[in-house]
Amino acid sequence: MSDEIPDLLYSDAERALSDALASLLADQGGFDKTLARIESARVYDDKLWQAVGADLGCAGLLIPERDGGAGASYREAAAAAEVLGSFVAPVPFLGSAVVATTALLSVSSQGDLLAKMADGSMTTALAVPFATAPGAAYPTSVRVAGARPGDAAKAVARLRGMVAGVADALPAGVLLVPADGVPQALYLVDMAAEGVAKAPVTSLDMTRQLCDLSFDDVPATLIASGPSATRALDAALAAGAGILAAEQTGLAQRCLDMTVAYVKERKQFARPVGSFQGLKHRLADLWVSVTQARAASRYAAACLATGSADAPVAVALAKAYCSEVAVQAAQECVQMHGGIGFTWEHPAHLFLKRAKADSIAFGTADAHRAALASLVNLPAS
Amino acid sequence: MLTEAEATPEAIRDRVRAFLAEHDPAEMASQDFNDARFDAGLAWVHYPDGLGGLGVSRALQTLVDAEFAAAGAPGHNAELNAIGLGMAAPTILAYGRDEQQKRWLRRLWTGQEIWCQLFSEPGAGSDLAALATRAVRDGEEWVANGQKVWTSLAQHARRALLVARTDPDVPKHQGLTYFAVDMTDPGVEVRPLRQLTGEAEFNEVFLTDVRIPDADRIGQVGEGWKVANATLMSERVSIGASRAAARESGMIASAARTWRSRSELRTPGLHDRMLRLWTEAEVARLAGERLRQQLAAGKPGPEGSAAKLVFARLNQEISGFEVELAGGDGLRYDDWTMRRPEHTNFYGRGPGYRYLRAKGNSIEGGTSEILRNIVAERVLGLPGEPRLDKDVPWKDLPR
Numbered sequence: 001m002s003d004e005i006p007d008l009l010y011s012d013a014e015r016a017l018s019d020a021l022a023s024l025l026a027d028q029g030g031f032d033k034t035l036a037r038i039e040s041a042r043v044y045d046d047k048l049w050q051a052v053g054a055d056l057g058c059a060g061l062l063i064p065e066r067d068g069g070a071g072a073s074y075r076e077a078a079a080a081a082e083v084l085g086s087f088v089a090p091v092p093f094l095g096s097a098v099v100a101t102t103a104l105l106s107v108s109s110q111g112d113l114l115a116k117m118a119d120g121s122m123t124t125a126l127a128v129p130f131a132t133a134p135g136a137a138y139p140t141s142v143r144v145a146g147a148r149p150g151d152a153a154k155a156v157a158r159l160r161g162m163v164a165g166v167a168d169a170l171p172a173g174v175l176l177v178p179a180d181g182v183p184q185a186l187y188l189v190d191m192a193a194e195g196v197a198k199a200p201v202t203s204l205d206m207t208r209q210l211c212d213l214s215f216d217d218v219p220a221t222l223i224a225s226g227p228s229a230t231r232a233l234d235a236a237l238a239a240g241a242g243i244l245a246a247e248q249t250g251l252a253q254r255c256l257d258m259t260v261a262y263v264k265e266r267k268q269f270a271r272p273v274g275s276f277q278g279l280k281h282r283l284a285d286l287w288v289s290v291t292q293a294r295a296a297s298r299y300a301a302a303c304l305a306t307g308s309a310d311a312p313v314a315v316a317l318a319k320a321y322c323s324e325v326a327v328q329a330a331q332e333c334v335q336m337h338g339g340i341g342f343t344w345e346h347p348a349h350l351f352l353k354r355a356k357a358d359s360i361a362f363g364t365a366d367a368h369r370a371a372l373a374s375l376v377n378l379p380a381s
Numbered sequence: 382m383l384t385e386a387e388a389t390p391e392a393i394r395d396r397v398r399a400f401l402a403e404h405d406p407a408e409m410a411s412q413d414f415n416d417a418r419f420d421a422g423l424a425w426v427h428y429p430d431g432l433g434g435l436g437v438s439r440a441l442q443t444l445v446d447a448e449f450a451a452a453g454a455p456g457h458n459a460e461l462n463a464i465g466l467g468m469a470a471p472t473i474l475a476y477g478r479d480e481q482q483k484r485w486l487r488r489l490w491t492g493q494e495i496w497c498q499l500f501s502e503p504g505a506g507s508d509l510a511a512l513a514t515r516a517v518r519d520g521e522e523w524v525a526n527g528q529k530v531w532t533s534l535a536q537h538a539r540r541a542l543l544v545a546r547t548d549p550d551v552p553k554h555q556g557l558t559y560f561a562v563d564m565t566d567p568g569v570e571v572r573p574l575r576q577l578t579g580e581a582e583f584n585e586v587f588l589t590d591v592r593i594p595d596a597d598r599i600g601q602v603g604e605g606w607k608v609a610n611a612t613l614m615s616e617r618v619s620i621g622a623s624r625a626a627a628r629e630s631g632m633i634a635s636a637a638r639t640w641r642s643r644s645e646l647r648t649p650g651l652h653d654r655m656l657r658l659w660t661e662a663e664v665a666r667l668a669g670e671r672l673r674q675q676l677a678a679g680k681p682g683p684e685g686s687a688a689k690l691v692f693a694r695l696n697q698e699i700s701g702f703e704v705e706l707a708g709g710d711g712l713r714y715d716d717w718t719m720r721r722p723e724h725t726n727f728y729g730r731g732p733g734y735r736y737l738r739a740k741g742n743s744i745e746g747g748t749s750e751i752l753r754n755i756v757a758e759r760v761l762g763l764p765g766e767p768r769l770d771k772d773v774p775w776k777d778l779p780r
Contacts, residue, residue, distance in 0.1 A: 005625050008671040009678060260761045275764035280757035287756055288687040292661075295668035321664050369656040378640055378659060380652045 006302040008295055013072075014079040021058065021080055024051055025087040031347035034090060038206040038350075044171040049091040052084075054120025058093055062101045067111045068118040074243065078301030081243045082250030085326075088207040088350045092123050095168020098243045100124035100176050103236035107186065107224040113174065125172035126236055127189075127213055129165045133363025134237040134315065135371060138230060139163070144181035145217050157222055159187060162214040165201060167361065170211050177220060178233055185225035186232055193218050205357035207350055238315050241362035242300040245318035248326035248358050249297040252290050255329035255351050259283065259336045266338070279336060286332055293325040313375050320368035323359040330355035382430065388437040390444055396435075397423055397448040411455035415491040418454070424490045428474065432482055433490050440677065458492025460724060461537060465489045465496030469542055469561075471615035476559070476600040476608045485540070485561065497538035499529040499562065499586055500609065504780060507751045509544075510553045510606055511770070511778065514588060516545035516560065523547075523560065523598070525568075525591040531745070535571045535584040536721070538564045543593075544609045547602055549776040556775050557605030561597045568592070578737045579717040582725055625670040632699040632728055632735065633662035639706060646706055655706075658699050665691045683760045690752050693742035696727060700739045703732035 010018070029048050037043055053059030061077050063069020070076070077098055084093050096117060103126055104110040104117075116122035128139055142161035151158065159179050169175065175189040175196070189196060195218035201210040224232050260283060263274030273279060300318035303311040330352040334341040341348040359365060373380060386392060400421050406414050418424055419433040426441050428434025459466060470489055473482055488494040505512035514527025525545050535541070541562040548556035562569070568591035573581035600608040629637055640647070640655050668691070672684045704711040715731040727738055743749040757763045770778050 005667065005670045007674065008667065009674050009680075260763065264763065272764050275766075277754070277766070280761075280763050281750070281753040283761055283763065284753035284756035285690075287761060288690050291684045291687045292664045292668045292691065295671040296664045298671065299667045317660055317663055320660050366653075369653070369660060372660065373652070373656055376659065378637060378652075378655055379644075379647070380649065381644070381647055 005299070006306065006308075008298040008302065010079060011075070014076055017056075017076055018079050018083050020056060021052065021083040022086070024056060025083065025089055029087050029089050031087075031350070034088065034207060034350060035345070035347060037090060043090050043206065043209040044092060044168075045090045046171065048089065049093075049123070049171070050120055052089070052091055052093065053097065053123075059097050059120045059123070060114075060118030061097060062105065063114045063118045064105075067114040069114065070118075074239065074301045074304035077243055078246035078297060081246040082253075082297075085247030085250035085354070086254035088251070088347075088354045090207045090209075092125070092168035092171050094208075094240065094243060094247065095125045096123040096172065099126050099168075099236045099240040100172075102239040103176050103186065103232045104223075106232035106235045107228060110223065113188070122173045123168070123171055124174040124176060125166060125169035126233075127163045127166055127169065127175045127177040128233075128237070129163060130167040130210055130357075130361045131165065131363070132237060133367045133371070134234060134241050134312075136237070136363075138180070138184045138233065139178045140180040142177055142179040142215055144179055144185075148217070151219070154219075155221065156219040157181075157187060158217045159189065159215045159220045160217050162212065164212045165210045166213055167208055167210055169198060169213060170200060170209055175213065176223075177215070178229065179220070183226040184229055186223050186229040187220035188223055189215070189218055189220045195219075203357070205353045207354055208357065237362060238311065239304060241319040241368070242297075242304050242311075242315040244358055244362055245293075245297040245300050245315070245322040248322035248355070249290070249293045251351055251355055251358070252286075252293055252322070252326045252329035255326075255333035255348075255355075256283070256286050256290055258348070259286075259333045262337055273336075273338075282332060283336075286329055289325045289328060293322045296321045313372065316368040316371040316375060319363060320365045320372065323365040323368075326355040327359050383435055383437060388435070388441075390441060393426065393435075393437065393441050394444060394448060396421075397445055401448070401452045401454075406452060406454045412491060412493065414455055415457050416487065418449070419487050419490055423449075424457075425470075428486075432474070432486050456492075457490060458495065461534065462489070462492050462495050464498050464534060464542075465494070465540075468498060468612045468615055469496040469540075472542065472559075472599065472608060472612045473561075475611050476604075481561070481597070481599065489540075494539040495534060495537045497532050497534045497541045497564070498612070499532060499541045499543040499588075500612075501531045502528060503530055507748055509609070510557065511775070511780075512544060512546060512557070513780075514543070514545045515549070516543075516547050516558060516593065518547070518595075519592075521595050523558075523593040523595060525560075525562070525588045525593055527588050529586040529588070530574065530583075532571075532584045532586050533582065533725070535564070535586050536573070540564060541586075542599075542612060543588075544605045546775065547605070550774050551603075552772055553770060553775040553778065554606045555603055557609070558602050559599045559605040559608040560593050561599060562588075562591060562593055563597075566591045566593075573719075573721060575719055576738075577740065578734055580720040580722055582722055625673060626666055628663060628666065630666075631662065632696045632739070633659060634728070635732070635735075636699050636703045636706065639703065643706075646708060651702075651706060654702055658695070658702055661691075661695055662699065665695060683756070686752050686756050686760070689746065690749055690756075693739075693749055696739040696742045697736075700732060700736040704736045707732055 057070050058080050060069030061072045065071040142159050145158040145160040173191050177187045177189050195216040197214045199212045203210045264272050266273050296318040300314040303314035334348045337348050340346050404417050422435040424433035426435045426437050427439035429436050502512045516523040516525040541564050543560045543562045546556050547558040568589045570587040572585045574583045574585050575581045675682050714733040758765050
C-alpha cells in the first residue's frame with residue numbers, strides 16, 4: 001500500500017482547470033479588490049464565488065454528475081485549492097465545496113441540497129471550529145433540546161448550543177451541525193431559521209472570516225446518526241485537512257514567486273537585492289521546501305481521490321508538512337520585501353495571515369504529527 | 382533502426398527470449414555471455430545499434446533487465462563500475478569518436494574495464510574549472526602532470542576520465558581538454574585518502590609525465606569544460622531510471638527501528654524530533670517519486686537539485702538524531718581502523734559512522750552552497766555571483 005505511489009503529477013484536465021481559475025482570479029480577484037474588501041462588512045465575495053463556483057464549476061467539483069456536479073475527484077479539488085490559495089481568494093470553496101460536500105456525500109439522499117450547491121445557488125458550512133483536527137472527539141457544544149409541539153409531525157429536532165470560530169459559515173445558507181444526543185448525530189439547519197445567530201469574528205485571516213454560531217432551540221433535520229454521523233464528520237475533516245494542504249502549497253508557491261520577482265527589481269547598494277547570497281540561499285531553500293510540499297499535498301489528494309487505505313497517513317503528512325512551509329514562505333515574503341512588506345497596502349500580509357491561520361485550521365502540524373505517531377507506530381512513550 | 386512494431390515491449394521481450402534460447406547463462410563464461418548480450422544490442426537498449434543497444438526507449442531497459450535476471454544471467458560488475466556506466470559511457474556516447482566508442486564501450490559495459498573520474502583537485506573543488514593539472518602536447522601524444530583527489534574506485538580502475546589544462550593563456554573555461562587515461566601507465570600513482578570516518582573510500586591520484594595518445598582525447602582541444610559538464614549532467618539523468626523507494630528506506634529506517642525497539646530511550650523532545658524527521662523523510666521520498674514520474678513522462682523538472690539538497694540535510698539530521706538517541710552508547714564508535722570499502726554505503730555500520738559519513742553528503746557531488754547558487758540562478762533566475770575570473774587568462778588568476 002505505502003510502496004505503491006499514485007500519479008503525483010497534474011493531469012491535463014487539472015492543468016486546464018488551474019489555468020482557467022488562475023486567469024479568472026487574476027481578472028476578477030485582484031489584491032486591490034481583496035484589500036478593499038477585508039475591512040468591509042462583507043469579506044466574502046459573492047460575485048467572485050458565483051464566477052468561480054457556478055460559472056467555472058468549482059462549487060460542484062466533488063458532486064456527482066447525476067446531482068448536477070462535475071463528478072471530479074479530490075485531485076481536481078486540490079488543483080483548484082492551490083490556485084485559490086495563491087490568490088487568498090475570499091470564497092467559501094474549502095468549507096462548502098470540500099468539507100460540507102464531503103460530509104453530505106457520506107450520508108445518503110442529499111441530492112437536492114447537493115444540486116443547489118453544485119449550481120452555486122446555495123453554500124453549506126460544517127458547524128465545527130475551524131481548528132478541529134480529523135479524528136477529534138465528536139463535538140458536544142450543541143445538544144438536542146426538548147421538542148416543541150408539532151415537531152414530531154414535521155420530523156424536526158431542536159438544537160441548542162454554540163460553536164465558535166467556524167469557517168465559511170458567514171455566506172452559508174445551510175449549516176451541517178454535529179450535535180450531542182443519544183446517539184450523536186448530524187443535522188441540517190437553515191441559516192434563516194428562527195434561533196440561529198451568527199456573529200462575525202475579528203479573524204486573524206482577514207480573507208477567510210470566521211463566525212461564532214449560536215442555536216437557540218432551532219429546528220433541525222436529522223441526516224445521519226451514530227456511526228454514520230461520525231464517519232461523515234471524520235471524512236469531512238480529513239478532506240478539509242488534505243485539501244487545505246494543497247491550498248498551502250499554492251500559497252507558498254505564490255509567496256515564493258512574488259518574492260523572487262521583487263528581489264530581482266529592488267535595488268540597494270546599486271544592485272538587485274536578489275544578487276546577495278544571504279537572500280539567494282534562503283530563496284533556494286524555500287523553493288526546495290515548496291517542491292517537497294507539492295509532492296506531499298499531491299499524494300494526499302491522490303489518496304483521498306481513491307479512498308486509499310493510506311489516506312490518513314497521507315493527509316496527516318501533508319498537513320503537518322505544508323503548514324510549516326506555507327508559514328515559512330509567507331514570513332520570508334514579508335521579510336524579503338523589507339519595509340513595503342510590512343505595510344497594509346502591500347498584499348504580503350494577506351498571505352501571512354492566511355498561512356498562519358491555515359497552520360491551525362483542521363489541526364496544527366503538531367496535532368498531525370501526533371496522529372502520525374499512532375498511524376505509523378512511533379509511540380511517544 | 383528497429384521498426385515501431387519491433388520496438389514494442391512484447392517484441393523486445395521476444396528478442397531477449399530468443400537470445401536466451403541461443404545463449405544459456407549456465408553454460409557460458411560470464412564474459413562471453415555479456416559480450417554476446419552486448420553484441421545483440423541487449424546491454425543498454427537505448428544505446429545505438431552496434432554499441433550494445435537497439436536505439437529504443439530507455440523505459441524498455443527495466444523489462445530487459447528483469448528477463449535477464451529471471452534467466453539467471455550474470456551481472457556485469459555494475460556496482461563497481463558505477464562511474465563507468467553512469468558517467469563515462471554517456472560522455473563517450475555524446476563526444477567520443479566512432480572508433481573510441483567501438484574501442485571502449487563493450488569492455489566498459491561488460492565490466493571488463495572499470496572506469497573512474499579524475500576531476501577534482503586540491504585547489505579546484507567547487508571551482509572545478511580552475512583546475513591546474515597540465516597536459517602538454519608532444520607529437521601524437523599528450524604528457525600530463527598534476528594531482529587529482531576524491532577519486533572513487535581509482536584502485537580498481539583500468540581507465541579514467543581526465544580533465545586537464547592544455548592552454549593556460551586563455552580564461553579558465555576555455556583552456557581545458559578532456560581525455561581518457563590508461564590507469565596502468567607507470568606515471569599514475571594511486572594513494573588511499575583517509576576520511577574522517579577512519580576509512581579510505583576515496584583516493585588521491587598523482588600524475589607524473591603520464592603519456593596519453595591523442596587518439597584518447599574526447600572532444601576537441603579546448604572543449605574540455607563542455608564535455609565535463611555532460612559528464613556531470615549524466616549523473617542526474619540516471620536518477621530517473623531508479624524505482625520508487627519503499628517507505629522507511631534510507632537513513633530513517635534504523636532511527637525508526639531503534640525508536641520502536643528501545644522504549645527506554647524515548648523522551649518528549651526526542652519524540653518530536655523523531656516525528657519531524659520521519660515526516661521530512663517520507664515527504665522527500667514522495668518528492669523523489671514525483672521527480673521520477675516527471676522524468677518518465679519526458680518532462681524533467683529542475684527538482685533534481687532539490688532532491689540532492691534534501692538528501693544531504695536529512696541524512697545529516699537523522700544520523701545526528703540517532704547518535705543522540707543512543708544516549709551513552711552514542712559515545713562509542715564501531716571501528717576506527719583504516720579500511721578500503723569496496724562500495725559506498727551511507728546507511729551501513731553504526732549510527733556514529735553514519736553521522737560522520739553523512740557529513741560528506743553536503744560536499745561530494747557539489748556542495749550544498751553551490752547547489753543553492755545553482756537553484757537560485759538557474760531555477761529562480763536570480764542574478765549570478767560576481768565573476769572576477771571570467772575574462773582573465775588562467776595563468777594570471779590568484780591562487
